[in-house]
Amino acid sequence: MARYEVYVTYKQGIFDPPGATAERALANLGYEGIESVKIGKYIQIEADAGLETVREMCERLLANPVIEDYRIVTEGEA
Amino acid sequence: MRLGVVLFPGSNCEQDVVHAAHELGIGAEYVWHGDTDLAGFDALVLPGGFSYGDYIRCGAVARFSPVMSEVVRFAERGGPVMGICNGFQILTEAHLLPGALLRNTGLKFICHPQPLRAERSVCEWVNLPEGTVVDIPVNHNEGNYYCDVDTLERLNANGQVVLRYCEPDGSRAPGGSAPNGALDDIAGICNERGNVFGLMPHPERAVDPLVGTTDGRPFFTTVMARLAEVAG
Known part of the structure; x- marks a missing residue:
C-alpha cells in the first residue's frame, strides 16, 4: 500500500x-x-497504485486541467 | 417530441424543467443517472442543483454517471442538449463545452432576476434577434465562467457566445455586467455545432406567468419547433 498526498x-x-x-x-x-x-x-x-495511476486520477477527476494544477507527493508505504 | 430531463442525485430543478415543458405542451420525462438508454428522446436537459453534493468540483462526479456516456454519444450524433446551471457545469466537466465555472468573485451565492442579452450565435436552442434583452433568474455560487484567451477568441469568432449578462437596457457596464465575475460577461455558450448549450440562468423559472416573467419560454420552444420541422 502506498501513500500519496495531492495538492490541487x-x-x-x-x-x-x-x-x-x-x-x-x-x-x-x-x-x-x-x-x-x-x-x-x-x-x-x-x-495499491503506482504514481502513474495517481497522476491519471488527478487528470481525470481530482483536478480540472482547464483551471487547476496538481502536485503529487509520494509518502511511501502506508 | 419528447424531452428527457436527466436526474442526478442532488439535482433540484428537474421538477421545474418538467413543469415548464408541460406548461408549453412539450412531453417531458425524467431520465435516471444510472440509465443508459436514451431511445425515444428528441432533446435532453441537464437541470440545476448540486449533483453529488458538488464534491470535488461542481459536476466533476456527475460527469462519470452511467448516463453521461450516452449523453455524450447523443450530443455527438447532433442531439440537442441543454445544461442549466449545475447542468452547464456538468457539460464543461464532460468536455462537451469548453472552459470552466469558477466560484463567484464576490464569494456570494447569488439569487435574483438577471437581464441577459442574446448574442448572434449558432445555438439551436435560442433564436432571439441579437440584442434582445430577457429577464431570467440566476441562482448559483459557481457561475464565474472562465476559459483561456484562445478559447474565448474562438467562442466569439464562431458565434458560440449565446447570452451575456447585461444592464436592463441591454448595454454592458464598462467594468463588466456579470454579477459573478464571468469572463466577457458570458452567461451561456454552445458548442461549434450549436446543439449543445450551457447557461447559468434558469429559463425554466421564467415560463409560468405566475412568477412574473415568461422570457424563458423560447429556450424550450425554439428547439422543439426545429425538431418538429425536421421530423416533418
Whole structure:
C-alpha cells in the first residue's frame, strides 16, 4: 500500500476569490508584506497504485486541467 | 417530441424543467443517472442543483454517471442538449463545452432576476434577434465562467457566445455586467455545432406567468419547433 498526498491549486492567473479574501483579512489583522495567499485542496490517498495511476486520477477527476494544477507527493508505504 | 430531463442525485430543478415543458405542451420525462438508454428522446436537459453534493468540483462526479456516456454519444450524433446551471457545469466537466465555472468573485451565492442579452450565435436552442434583452433568474455560487484567451477568441469568432449578462437596457457596464465575475460577461455558450448549450440562468423559472416573467419560454420552444420541422 502506498501513500500519496495531492495538492490541487488554481493555475497561475486564475482568480482565487477565497484566497484573495484571506489575503485582505490577513492585511486587516495587521500582517504586513503579504505577497499573495492562495487556497487549494489537499487530498490524501492510500492505495495499491503506482504514481502513474495517481497522476491519471488527478487528470481525470481530482483536478480540472482547464483551471487547476496538481502536485503529487509520494509518502511511501502506508 | 419528447424531452428527457436527466436526474442526478442532488439535482433540484428537474421538477421545474418538467413543469415548464408541460406548461408549453412539450412531453417531458425524467431520465435516471444510472440509465443508459436514451431511445425515444428528441432533446435532453441537464437541470440545476448540486449533483453529488458538488464534491470535488461542481459536476466533476456527475460527469462519470452511467448516463453521461450516452449523453455524450447523443450530443455527438447532433442531439440537442441543454445544461442549466449545475447542468452547464456538468457539460464543461464532460468536455462537451469548453472552459470552466469558477466560484463567484464576490464569494456570494447569488439569487435574483438577471437581464441577459442574446448574442448572434449558432445555438439551436435560442433564436432571439441579437440584442434582445430577457429577464431570467440566476441562482448559483459557481457561475464565474472562465476559459483561456484562445478559447474565448474562438467562442466569439464562431458565434458560440449565446447570452451575456447585461444592464436592463441591454448595454454592458464598462467594468463588466456579470454579477459573478464571468469572463466577457458570458452567461451561456454552445458548442461549434450549436446543439449543445450551457447557461447559468434558469429559463425554466421564467415560463409560468405566475412568477412574473415568461422570457424563458423560447429556450424550450425554439428547439422543439426545429425538431418538429425536421421530423416533418
